Amino acid sequence: MATVDITGEQFATTIEGNDIVLVDFWAAWCGPCRQFAPTYQAASEKHDDVVFAKVDTEAEQQLAAEAGISSIPTLMAFREKVLVFSQPGALNGPQLEQVIEAVKGLDMDEVHAHVAKQQAENP
Secondary structure, X not given: OOOEEOOHHHHHHHHHOOOEEEEEEEOXXXXXXXXXXXXXXXXXXXXXXXXXXXXXXXXXXXXXXXXXXXXXXXXXXXXXXXXXXXXXXXXXXXXXXXXXXXXXOOOHHHHHHHXXXXXXXXX
């Protein structure tokens, strides 16, 4: 599967409609973003069970602000609608694979229980 460009209008439905979604926040003028792009593209071709989304922070400034993006590239990973990873900086191929495998290996019953506990403690 190739990467898909998403907009603010598509962001929520992309997260809600797929089990695992990685989101690369980037900009054309950003050197590290351009360096990370081929790595991200290559990973997207190896993992058909993961949606590899890209958000152009210049075109989608409101979405980037809502997501709290202060440095690019920033990679976010969502699993079953839960943000389970967020980190600025370009990853190399093995690092990206490690993130993907970690996200796939999460015990989501445990994650959902933790989220519910946090929400109960901080209403």
